[in-house]
Amino acid sequence: MRSQDIAKQPIGIFDSGVGGLTVYRALHERLPNERFVYLGDTARVPYGTKSLSTVERYALENSSFLASRGIKILVVACNTASALALPKIRAKIGIDVIGVIGPGARKAVTLTENEESPRVAVIATEATVSSNAYADSIHAASSTAEVFQSACPLFVPLAEENWVDEPETRSIAERYLKGVRDFDPQALVLGCTHYPILRDVIQKAVGADVALIDSGEATAEEVENLLKDKALANPDQISYNRERSLCDDLDHFYVTDAADRFARVAERFLGAVPTKLEAIEVYGKDELATRRKS
Numbered sequence: 001m002r003s004q005d006i007a008k009q010p011i012g013i014f015d016s017g018v019g020g021l022t023v024y025r026a027l028h029e030r031l032p033n034e035r036f037v038y039l040g041d042t043a044r045v046p047y048g049t050k051s052l053s054t055v056e057r058y059a060l061e062n063s064s065f066l067a068s069r070g071i072k073i074l075v076v077a078c079n080t081a082s083a084l085a086l087p088k089i090r091a092k093i094g095i096d097v098i099g100v101i102g103p104g105a106r107k108a109v110t111l112t113e114n115e116e117s118p119r120v121a122v123i124a125t126e127a128t129v130s131s132n133a134y135a136d137s138i139h140a141a142s143s144t145a146e147v148f149q150s151a152c153p154l155f156v157p158l159a160e161e162n163w164v165d166e167p168e169t170r171s172i173a174e175r176y177l178k179g180v181r182d183f184d185p186q187a188l189v190l191g192c193t194h195y196p197i198l199r200d201v202i203q204k205a206v207g208a209d210v211a212l213i214d215s216g217e218a219t220a221e222e223v224e225n226l227l228k229d230k231a232l233a234n235p236d237q238i239s240y241n242r243e244r245s246l247c248d249d250l251d252h253f254y255v256t257d258a259a260d261r262f263a264r265v266a267e268r269f270l271g272a273v274p275t276k277l278e279a280i281e282v283y284g285k286d287e288l289a290t291r292r293k294s
Contacts, residue, residue, distance in 0.1 A: 007232045010035040010252075011223070012071035014062040017045035018160065018265045019193030020077030023100060023216035025246060025270055027075065030220040031227070032244045033234045036251045037069050041282070043257035047080040048127030059085035060092050065282040067093045069252075072232055075219060076100065077193055079124060083133035096226060100193070101128075103222045104215030105137030108187045109145060111211050118145040121180045121210075123202075124191030126151040134191050148183040152176045152195070159197035162268040169198065173205040180206050187211045197269060247272040254280050 011031075013024055017040050024038055039062055041047075047055050059081040063074060073096040076082045076089065082099030090097045112118035122134040128151075135147045154172050163169045180188060188210050190196055196214045203212055227233040244250070247266065253274040255262045263273050 006072050007234055008236060009070050009072040010037045012037050012039070012063075012066035012069065012074045013077050014039040014041065014059075014066060014074070014081075015077040015193060016040075016047040016058075016080065017042050018262055018269065019156070021266055021269045022193050022196045022214070023075060023077035023219060024251075026214065026216035026220040027223060028244070028246055028251075030217075030224055031233075033236065034227075035234070037066060037071055037254070038251065039066055039254045039282070040256070040262055042255045042262055046125075046127075047078060048125050050080075052084055055080055056085045056088050059089055061282045063089045063093050063097075065254075065280070067095065071095070073098065073223065073226065075223060077216070077219075079128045079133075079192055079215075080131075083128060083131040096230070098219060098223055098226065100215040100219045101133045101191075102137050103218035104189050104191065104213055105134055106141050107213050107215075107218035107221075108138060108189050109141040111213065112145060112186045113142065115186050118142060119183060119185040120145050120147050120187050120189065121183055121185035121206075122147065122149045122189045122191045123152045123155075123177070123180065123195065124149070124189075125156070126153055128191055134189060146183075148180065148185065150176065150179050152192075155198055156192065156194045159194040160265055160268070162197070164198055164201065169201055170204070173198070173201045177202065177205040180210075185210055187213055189213045190215060245272065246270045247274040249275040252276045252278070254278050256280065256282060 011034055013020055041062055044058055076099045082101045086099050108120045120138055129149045138145050138147050158169050188206055259277055259279045263277055267273050
């Protein structure tokens with residue numbers, strides 16, 4: 001296939017559920033000329049409680065499905081899959097793969113590199129914090145940065161319910177983020193794809209001087225650079241021919257369960273319901289046989 005034809009292919013994105021929609025939004029806003037195919041594995045969420053081998057298997061099945069849709073690059077929007085499965089995914093599908101952890105970590109180092117004592121905080125789910133993936137990536141990019149991590153599991157349901165300015169949300173944020181305030185970081189990585197929905201309440205809890213890093217936005221920046229470096233940017237320039245809106249009919253969304261709920265949360269996250277939304281199965285033969293017996 002000619003490189004120009006490959007450049008016209010869509011970008012694939014997968015997440016364990018709906019949180020990756022914030023990554024989709026960041027990519028869409030930065031790359032208005034690109035088309036996207038999104039897969040939310042809503043039947044098997046959450047990934048954070050699963051074993052390494054299970055996460056790898058789920059990630060490979062999702063990646064193979066998206067590769068079969070003719071994507072040119074793959075964005076792994078799930079933090080758990082980014083932490084545990086990127087090497088296996090790259091070996092399996094043979095196209096460029098970008099996770100969300102490396103870009104977020106590198107952005108944090110860039111923003112703090114001129115500080116005498118760089119301090120970076122990371123908030124994420126318990127599984128991502130336990131993996132130390134962000135801390136390892138930050139230390140790989142900077143030998144001097146201090147890292148503080150904190151799990152904020154209740155932020156996920158609060159974001160999905162769109163409780164962005166409720167007294168309960170502010171109270172929970174104050175409690176979760178006390179350790180971050182005491183650490184006094186220059187930058188705070190939002191290490192879960194749900195957390196940008198609560199950006200304002202998080203900013204108020206940690207203070208206006210702390211730079212918040214949206215891993216989705218950092219990932220979109222690296223995807224843009226990759227497309228330029230490899231001459232894979234779409235030459236058709238969609239945005240000049242028509243106004244691109246989120247979830248329009250140029251983008252295709254797939255879920256493995258609960259399509260109606262996905263559509264409702266998408267409207268909360270993005271302000272739009274996906275025009276093309278389809279429920280599919282991506283399971284391997286063994287799991288599919290088990291599901292049919294149960």
